[in-house]
Amino acid sequence: MEDITYWYALAAVLLFFKMLAIAVYQGFHRIGKMTFKTPEDAAFVGREAAKEELPQVQRGARAWSNDVENIPIFLALGVAYVWVEAAPGLAGWLFMTFTGARYMHTACYLAALQPWRTVAYAIGVACMLAMCVLILAVIL
16 A cells, blocks of 8 residues: 555654654653643642743743644645645655654754754755645646
């Protein structure tokens, strides 16, 4: 089952797991240090609410925010790519390269690695731009 739909579904699932990992990462740091900014969470463990989130949690939140800006666009473009059957032979490469770039972006964000975080971001954007061109080539 190596068609466009297969690669799209695989990318979607892997991207979900990547985003879930960010949530687990944040929870690990909050629970590990028993530090919660939200009053009800802090009260639940018998603590006072922290004035601000832990640095690791803040960094995870920024990585998550970047995902929320990019992954939905990829998923929408992916649906269009599947619908119009744009360049089936490139689907696996584009979808998996984007997915790998997002994993790399998150790892680099959490580890504060520049310029690699920007390189990963640019690779993901390049994949989406290629998808746009290939979609337009079919429909125009």
